[in-house]
Structures are given as C-alpha cells and as structure tokens.
Amino acid sequence: MTNGAPTNRKNLIDCVLHWEQQKPDAIYLTQPYGDGNIVDYTWREVTDQARRFAAYLLSLNYPKGSNIAILGKNSAHWIMADIAIWMAGHVSVPLYSTLNAETAQYILQDSEAKLLILGKMDGTTDTWNDVKDHLPAGLPIISLPMSPRNDVPQWLDIIKQYPPLQDVIQRDDDALATIVYTSGSTGKPKGVMHCFRSMTAGMQGLQDEMGVTENDRMLSYLPLAHVAERAAVETNSLYSGFRLYFAEKLETFQADIKRARPTIFFSVPRLWMKFYLAVNHKMSPAKQRILFAIPILSGFIKKKILTELGFDQIRFALTGAAPLPPDIILWYRKLGLELLEVYGMSEDFGNSHLSRPGKVRIGYVGSPTPGTLSRIAANGELEVKSPSLMLGYYKLPEKTAEEMTPDGFLRTGDRGEFDAEGRLRITGRVKELFKTSKGKYIAPAPIENKFNHPQLEVSCVTGPDLPQPFILLMLSLEARQALDKGTLNRETLTGEFDKLISQVNATLEDHEKLAFAVIVKDQWTMENGFLTPTMKIKRNVIEERYLPFAEGWQKQGVRVIWET
Structure with a gap:
C-alpha cells in the first residue's frame, strides 16, 4: 500500500483518521445525485463533515454509547453519518429502506434509538410512505441529503454551524460499535451487537488472500443495513x-x-441472474454458443459483454446469501469471470467461509476464513467459531446463550457438509425440514437449488402433511411482461416446467419427488412481506398464504398449475 496501513487496524475510527492524514486529497466517495450532478468527496471532506456532525451530536448530551438509527438507501452521507456516530462515542443502528412499518417501528423502539438520521428515500422504491406515519412519538429526526423530510434539521445546515470536532471520542476496540438487526426471516428481527474488533477481524485475511489494496474500487448498492x-x-x-x-x-x-x-464486485444470486438474463435479451443463448465457438471472435465478444455490463475491470467477483445455479456460474466463467461464493451470517459479520480463486467447487461456499473454525454437529448443523463473532443479541442474553455451544461455537441453523479439501456445502436450514404425511422428512433448499429456469426468479418447496412435496414458482418480472405482450407462450412454458419437474425428480429420492408445481400469480416482494430485505423467502409467510390451497391443487392431478 502506497501510504502504509493504519497503525491500529482493529478500530475503524483509527482507520478513518489514518487515511485523513495520509491522503487527504484522494477521492474516497463518489455520489450521483438525482439532478444529474456527480460529486466526489475526498478523505478530507468526508472526515471534516463527520467531525462537524460528531460535534453536533455531542452538543445533544446523549449518554455515551447511545443508539442512533440510520434509515435510508446507500449514499456517501450514510457512511459519513456512521463515522460521525462513532466519533461522538455512540452506536449506529442501520435500518433497511424496505422495512415494513411494523418492523421499522419495532427496531426503533427495541433499540431505544435516541435519534433517527434519515437518508435517501423516495417513497416509491422503498417503504417510506408506510414507515413515516409509524415512527415512535417524539423521536428526533435529522435529514441527510436526498432525504424526503425538509421540515427537520438538515445535515448540510448543521455542518455549517458546528466546527469540526478536533478530539474524537477514543473508543476501545471491544466497545460496541453497531447493532445490526437480522432480516427477520423466521420471526422478529434480533439486534446483533458488533464491536470495532469484530467488524475488522476479517479484513486482513481479505488483504492477504485477495490482495485488496487502496487502489481497488467498489460500487455500493446492496443495503448497507x-x-x-x-x-x-x-x-x-x-x-x-x-x-x-x-x-x-x-x-x-x-x-x-x-x-x-x-x-x-459483490452481488447476490438474484442480481447475477438478472445480469445474465439482460445479456440473453440482447443476444440469445443460441447466438452466444455460435459466437463463443469462433476462436478469433470469441474473445472479442466476451470482452464486449463484460465491458457492456461494467465488469471488464473486475479482479474478484463475490456472490453470497443464497446458492447460484451451476449453469449461471459456468456462463460467467466462460466470459472470464470466476464467481467466488462466500458464506457468513449477521452473527459473525459475514466472516466465515470464502471460495479462493482457482479453488472454486461449484455448489460449495469455500473453506474457513483465516482464524475461523467450523464443524458439523451430530444433527448435521454447521457450527462456527469466527474472530468476528458478535458480542451477543441486544437485550436477549437467553437467546444469545441458546445460539452458542458451551465451547464458544455459533449454532448457525444451517445444515452443511465438507468435501475432502475442507470446502463447505450448505444443504439447507435445520428448521426448514418438514414431514410429509408418509412420515418422511424433506429438506427444501437442495430441491429448490435444482429447479432452475431462465424465466423463474424464486421458488419454494413445501408440503407438510401431504403425501409428496410440491413447489411454488414465481416468474421473473420480464417473463410476466412477455406473457402479457404475447411474446412468451403459456403452453410452451407449462411444457418446459413439466419437463423440468421430471428432470429434477430423476435426481431425488422417492419421498422427495415433486408432485406438482404452482406458478403463483402475485409477485413476492420485500414490501409485501414475502421476501426479507436480503431477498430471501419468508417460508412461514409463503406457507401461510398458499398451504390452504394445497389439497385442492393436489386433487387436480395436474403437474403444472397456474394460480388463478
């Protein structure tokens, strides 16, 4: 690294101060605004604004270590606010911009937030219009740039009024830095407490194994919450x-x-799939196969596709949160982009397992990160001891104790297995197992992972107390639009899904074989509660909505059913 590493790399405040001193005029954050302006913020400007806002926070005389919430989409000022909260000796509590009103209200009340910093929201691609009327009474609000509220104190006005805080509050490496609430796929969100040490514990390993330097670049677009x-x-x-x-x-x-x-570049399977479908829309898979087979042309076409996607400079492409179909991984690999699957949890700050370049095994999430120990318990559950392990769940000591083994391993709730080289494969959730009327247990995730089709976005295998499981399928938005326009034929799609059921069933045990598939008529979204903010399905919500119709669908005796 050209300017040397921060002296204390266990504390993000020290890291910020290091870059402020070492390269104050280098650009750190680049923010596009809705009016067409694109603003670059240097390390000097970022820390100056953070110091000024930290001075304002100290003027409010909150008790040291108070919880301060940040609600909004990713932006340069979201990160400035996070830094300012730490500089003032407080704890940041991020909230997803897509939370429903009830969950947002719960988190703000449970965390006992003293203040809400409201960031980039528009009320159309987020849930602001629902949340705004359900904020805890009397909760003070400060608006960042691009906030929907102009009737409360504004960040830009505040930083003009307060001089930069010269002596930032010194924070112990083991001091609570942030409370990250889980996405609530199985109930109420839990506040996962992380200290400065646990937040940075996985970073040196990334630098050592991936060669990350200050010359790299990333795009921030997945939720910072x-x-x-x-x-x-x-x-x-x-x-x-x-x-x-x-x-x-x-x-x-x-x-x-x-x-x-x-x-x-870091993304999630649904978006890697969307990038893939966007390319297919412009250049059919059949045409790709022909062009990729022509030696001289192949390299040019692949480079052009990567450049068009904006991926031509990527050194490392990471994917996580859920499995990605093998054929999609192979497609990217043909383009020259090796997707590295990673695995982690809120409870270990995402620092658990990582696929190494050149050592990827499709369907596996890699081997443990430096300092991490992992094992499989007698019931098949993956247990992990990571250097990034949480301090515990906020105000839930009993739940914290329940999730930990006596020797300090986290019970992940995921079922897993290792290959001969120690690479991990996630085979489903322990609590997702359900029993058919024949008394046989089904793990839905492995079956869902096999059911891949370019017109599908999400699937859910279910069927407790039925003779055989079935699968619910949600079409992609593009597929729905094509059906409406008549450019995609329902009968053709029905035939393809019927064939896919046969192909998948051929790989399954008798008790796992799918009886039928149902194409649902509604979109599953974060806003209507069917998906978590990290785009995972909420099985309990989906099953509550669809299981009452299961017996009726079963009696139809049809393999592919379109919900009406």
Whole structure:
C-alpha cells in the first residue's frame, strides 16, 4: 500500500483518521445525485463533515454509547453519518429502506434509538410512505441529503454551524460499535451487537488472500443495513482505503457501474441472474454458443459483454446469501469471470467461509476464513467459531446463550457438509425440514437449488402433511411482461416446467419427488412481506398464504398449475 496501513487496524475510527492524514486529497466517495450532478468527496471532506456532525451530536448530551438509527438507501452521507456516530462515542443502528412499518417501528423502539438520521428515500422504491406515519412519538429526526423530510434539521445546515470536532471520542476496540438487526426471516428481527474488533477481524485475511489494496474500487448498492455490504464494502473500504462509488437508482445502474468500473464486485444470486438474463435479451443463448465457438471472435465478444455490463475491470467477483445455479456460474466463467461464493451470517459479520480463486467447487461456499473454525454437529448443523463473532443479541442474553455451544461455537441453523479439501456445502436450514404425511422428512433448499429456469426468479418447496412435496414458482418480472405482450407462450412454458419437474425428480429420492408445481400469480416482494430485505423467502409467510390451497391443487392431478 502506497501510504502504509493504519497503525491500529482493529478500530475503524483509527482507520478513518489514518487515511485523513495520509491522503487527504484522494477521492474516497463518489455520489450521483438525482439532478444529474456527480460529486466526489475526498478523505478530507468526508472526515471534516463527520467531525462537524460528531460535534453536533455531542452538543445533544446523549449518554455515551447511545443508539442512533440510520434509515435510508446507500449514499456517501450514510457512511459519513456512521463515522460521525462513532466519533461522538455512540452506536449506529442501520435500518433497511424496505422495512415494513411494523418492523421499522419495532427496531426503533427495541433499540431505544435516541435519534433517527434519515437518508435517501423516495417513497416509491422503498417503504417510506408506510414507515413515516409509524415512527415512535417524539423521536428526533435529522435529514441527510436526498432525504424526503425538509421540515427537520438538515445535515448540510448543521455542518455549517458546528466546527469540526478536533478530539474524537477514543473508543476501545471491544466497545460496541453497531447493532445490526437480522432480516427477520423466521420471526422478529434480533439486534446483533458488533464491536470495532469484530467488524475488522476479517479484513486482513481479505488483504492477504485477495490482495485488496487502496487502489481497488467498489460500487455500493446492496443495503448497507446488512452485514454483507457493511463488511465487504464499507468496512473493507475504510480498512483498505480504496474508493467507493454509489448507484443512483435502478434505471441508472448500468451507467453507475460503468462509472465505477469496479475491481471488486459483490452481488447476490438474484442480481447475477438478472445480469445474465439482460445479456440473453440482447443476444440469445443460441447466438452466444455460435459466437463463443469462433476462436478469433470469441474473445472479442466476451470482452464486449463484460465491458457492456461494467465488469471488464473486475479482479474478484463475490456472490453470497443464497446458492447460484451451476449453469449461471459456468456462463460467467466462460466470459472470464470466476464467481467466488462466500458464506457468513449477521452473527459473525459475514466472516466465515470464502471460495479462493482457482479453488472454486461449484455448489460449495469455500473453506474457513483465516482464524475461523467450523464443524458439523451430530444433527448435521454447521457450527462456527469466527474472530468476528458478535458480542451477543441486544437485550436477549437467553437467546444469545441458546445460539452458542458451551465451547464458544455459533449454532448457525444451517445444515452443511465438507468435501475432502475442507470446502463447505450448505444443504439447507435445520428448521426448514418438514414431514410429509408418509412420515418422511424433506429438506427444501437442495430441491429448490435444482429447479432452475431462465424465466423463474424464486421458488419454494413445501408440503407438510401431504403425501409428496410440491413447489411454488414465481416468474421473473420480464417473463410476466412477455406473457402479457404475447411474446412468451403459456403452453410452451407449462411444457418446459413439466419437463423440468421430471428432470429434477430423476435426481431425488422417492419421498422427495415433486408432485406438482404452482406458478403463483402475485409477485413476492420485500414490501409485501414475502421476501426479507436480503431477498430471501419468508417460508412461514409463503406457507401461510398458499398451504390452504394445497389439497385442492393436489386433487387436480395436474403437474403444472397456474394460480388463478
């Protein structure tokens, strides 16, 4: 690294102060605004604004270590606010911009937030219109740039009024830094407490194994309220000193990513699939196969596709949160992009397992990160002891004790197995097992992972107390639009799904074979509660909605059913 590493790398405040001193005029954050402006913020500017806001926070005389909430989409000022909260001796509590009103209210009350810092929200691609009327009474609000509220104190006005805080509050490495609430896929969200040490514990391993330096670039667009983005992007950039770019909105995403030309890119399976489908829309798979087979042309076409996606500078492409179909991973590999699957949890700040370049086994999430121990318990559950392990669940000591083994391993709730080289494969959730009327147990996730089709976005295998399981299928938005336009034929799709059921069933045990598939008529979204903010399915919500119809569907005796 050209300017040397921070002296104390266990504390993000020290990292920030290091880069402020070592390269004050280097650009750290690049933010596009809705009016077409694109603003670069140097390390000097970022820390100056954070210091000024920290001075304001201290003027409010909150008890040291108070919880301060941040609600909004990713932005340069989201990160400035996070830094300011730490500089003032407080604890940040991030909230997803897609939380429903009830959950947002619960988190704000449970965390006893003293203040809400409201960031980028628009009320159309987030849930602000629902949340705004359910905020705890009397909760003070401060608006960041791009906030929907202009009737409360504004960040930009505040930083003009307060001089920069010269002596930031010194924080112990083991001091509570943030409370990250889980996405609540199995009930009420739990507040996962992380200290400064646990937030940075996985960073040195990334640098050592991936060669991350201050010359790298990343695009921040997945929710900063989730540990994956918080660790891979925010913490990583503060630790390593590299430049961060932000996305403006979905419609400008391609331009935003081309502006960043990231060298490290982290995404989730649903988005890797969308990138793949977007390419297929412009160039059919059949045409790709022909062009990729022509030696001279092949390299040019592949480079052009990567450049068009904004991926031509990527050194490392990471995917996590859920499995990605093998054929999609192989497609990216043909383009020259090796997707590295990773695995982690909110409870270990995403620092658990990582696929290494050149050692990827498709379907596996890699081997333990440096300092991490992992094992499989007698019931098949993966247990992990990570250097990034949480301090515990906020105000839930009994739950914390329940999730830990006597010798300090975290019970992940995931079922797993290792191969001969120690690489981990996740085979489902322990609590997702359900029993058919024949008394046989079914693990839904492995079956869902086999059911891949370019027109599908999400699937859910279920069927407790039925003779055989069945699968619920949600079409992609593009597929729905094509059906409405008549460019996609329902009968053709029915035939393809019927064939896919046969193909999948051929790989399953008799008791696992799917009896039928149902194409659901409604979209499952974060807003209507069917998906978590990290785009995982909420099985309990889905089953409550659809299981009452299961017996009727079963009696139809049809393999592919379109919900009416």
